[in-house]
Amino acid sequence: MLTPTLKSRSQSLRESIEEMIAIGKLLPGQHLDETELANEFGVSRTPIRETLIQLASMGVVVIRPRRGAVVAELGPQQLVEMFEVMAEFEAMCGRLAARRMTLAEQQDLLAAHQACKDASAAQNSDDYFYCNETFHQIIYQGSHNAFLAEQAMALHRRLRHYRRLQLRVRDRVSASFSEHDGVVQAILAGDGELTAELLRGHIMIQGQRFADLMASLPKAQAAGK
Incomplete structure (x- = not known):
C-alpha cells in the first residue's frame, strides 16, 4: 500500500x-x-x-x-458518441442537483458562475476553461450521487482537451456563459427537468459546433509542433 x-x-x-x-x-x-x-x-x-x-x-x-x-486520440465518431454520453451525465447530475443542492453548494455555484463571468468579460478562454471546470464539478457534487459524479468526472477528464478547444472557437465563451446563466437559474428554482434540458444542450456538439471543433484540431496540432 x-x-x-x-x-x-x-x-x-x-x-x-x-x-x-x-x-x-x-x-x-x-x-x-x-x-x-x-x-x-x-x-x-x-x-x-x-x-x-x-x-x-x-x-x-x-x-x-x-x-x-x-x-489517446479520438476520431470524429468517437468524439460525438462521448459527448452524447457526457451530455446525459451532465443532465442527470443537473436534475438531481436542482433537487438536492444545499444552500452552501448553491452559494459555491454562484461564486463559480461569477468567476466564469469575469473570465468571459476579460475574453480569456484559458481562465474561463478552469472556472468552467469548477462550475461543472460543483454540479456533479451537488447531485449527491457519488457514483454518478465519479463517472461524470472520469469522462470529463477524457474530454478535457476537446472541451478546452471548443472554448477557443469564436464567441463560444460568451455563449457558454449565457448557457450557464440559464442553468444556474433553473437550479436555484429547483426545476430539475429544465436544468437537465439546458445542460444537455450545453454539452452536446452537433452541426456547426462540431464542425468548428474538428476545424480547431489541425490548428492545435500545428501549434504544438
Missing part, C-alpha cells in the same frame, strides 16, 4: 501530465517518452511508467506493446 506521501506524489504527477494533455502541451497521438518526462519532473522512470499505466486505465493514454505510450 502507498504511504500518504507517495500517494500524494503519484497523484500530483498524474494531475501534472493530465494538465499537459488538457492544455495541448502533449497532443492527441503524441508519443510519451518516459525518459523525457522523468527528466522534466525530476523523478525516475518507474513513477512515470506507473503514472502512464494509471492514465491508460482512465482512457487518457494508450499503451501499445513494444511501442510505448501515446496520448
Whole structure:
C-alpha cells in the first residue's frame, strides 16, 4: 500500500501530465517518452511508467506493446458518441442537483458562475476553461450521487482537451456563459427537468459546433509542433 506521501506524489504527477494533455502541451497521438518526462519532473522512470499505466486505465493514454505510450486520440465518431454520453451525465447530475443542492453548494455555484463571468468579460478562454471546470464539478457534487459524479468526472477528464478547444472557437465563451446563466437559474428554482434540458444542450456538439471543433484540431496540432 502507498504511504500518504507517495500517494500524494503519484497523484500530483498524474494531475501534472493530465494538465499537459488538457492544455495541448502533449497532443492527441503524441508519443510519451518516459525518459523525457522523468527528466522534466525530476523523478525516475518507474513513477512515470506507473503514472502512464494509471492514465491508460482512465482512457487518457494508450499503451501499445513494444511501442510505448501515446496520448489517446479520438476520431470524429468517437468524439460525438462521448459527448452524447457526457451530455446525459451532465443532465442527470443537473436534475438531481436542482433537487438536492444545499444552500452552501448553491452559494459555491454562484461564486463559480461569477468567476466564469469575469473570465468571459476579460475574453480569456484559458481562465474561463478552469472556472468552467469548477462550475461543472460543483454540479456533479451537488447531485449527491457519488457514483454518478465519479463517472461524470472520469469522462470529463477524457474530454478535457476537446472541451478546452471548443472554448477557443469564436464567441463560444460568451455563449457558454449565457448557457450557464440559464442553468444556474433553473437550479436555484429547483426545476430539475429544465436544468437537465439546458445542460444537455450545453454539452452536446452537433452541426456547426462540431464542425468548428474538428476545424480547431489541425490548428492545435500545428501549434504544438
